[in-house]
Amino acid sequence: MSERPIPIEYGELTILYQDENYVAIDKPSGLLVHRSFLDKHETQFAMQMLRDQLGQHVFPVHRLDRPTSGVLLFALSSEAARDMNQLFIEGTISKRYLALVRGFAPESVFLDKPLKEELDKIADKFADQDKAPQEAQTQFNCLHQAALPIPIGKYPTVRYSLVECFPKTGRKHQIRRHLKHLSLPIIGDVNHGDNQHNQFFREHFELRRLMLFATELSFVHPYSNESITIKAPLGDAMLSICKQLGWPDEEKDY
Incomplete structure (x- = not known):
């Protein structure tokens, strides 16, 4: 099933952090990071x-899946991109996500489960189809749980959790696939999720997005040696859902 969102026009991007070498934005859900021949109909990236907004070239140093929102970092030169990429390779950059999932998550779990690379039928037509699974680790912490007296399927209530996710490796769809393995699919995930609960959220909360948020990116600056933490807000729509589920509805609580 396609994750293609309803076409919308994005306004000016929100800049979360900027210095002479790097700039970070709050990427909206549904916006592609860069042009892709798999989405030829798209006109905004x-x-x-960001290049047009700043009036200069920018260089991506990592990626966010199209339906994921939150902190997205760019370099302002190829040299700065190279040096930041080295930090990603060394694993010294910390990434924090929040995910709204179906089910009651355990208080804390570290999942060490290798993942076989997900290949696209078109883009990866000539890739090695028998490549061995790659190392993948994620730390999950449950922040909140909620149960609603609404029957879905064979159960008389629905259960949801807000989970803090710290991926230690960067495999494609790692958080989504690891949560699915734990029987905690992310709401709004059409490829790895639960379609009944996705539909419930569309109808009950008017939600039409993947509930995965890249909330923080932390690193030691390659040039100043300062400890940098860049944060992205959850947004009013998510905070409204949190309130309806009985969780805090203030940004500072997350």
Whole structure:
């Protein structure tokens, strides 16, 4: 099933952090990071939008899946991109996500489960189809749980959790696939999720997005040696859902 969102026009991107070498934006859910021949119909891309907004070239140093929102970092030169990429390779950059999932999550779990690379039928037509699974680790912490007296399927109530996710590796769809393995699919995930609960959220909360948020990116600056933490807000729509589930509805609580 396609994750293609309803076409919308994005306004000016929100800049979360900027210095002479790097700039970070709050990427909206549904916006592609850069142009892709798999989405030829698209006309807006974070990379080009930010380039036009700043009036200079930008260089992506990592990626966010199209339906994921939150902190997306770019370099302002190829040299700065190279040096930041090295930090990603060394694993010294910390990434924090929040995910709204179906089910009651355990208080804390570290999942060490290798993942076989997900290949696209078109883009990866000539890739090695028998490549061995790659190392993948994620730390999950449950922040909140909620149960609603609404029957879905064979159960008389629905259960949801807000989970803090710290991926230690960067495999494609790692958080989504690891949560699915734990029987905690992310709400709004059409490829790895639960379609009944996705539909419930569309109808009950008017929600039409993947509930995965890249909330923080932390690193030691390659040039100043300062400890940098860049944060992205959850947004009013998510905070409204949190309130309806009985959780805190203030940004500072997350």
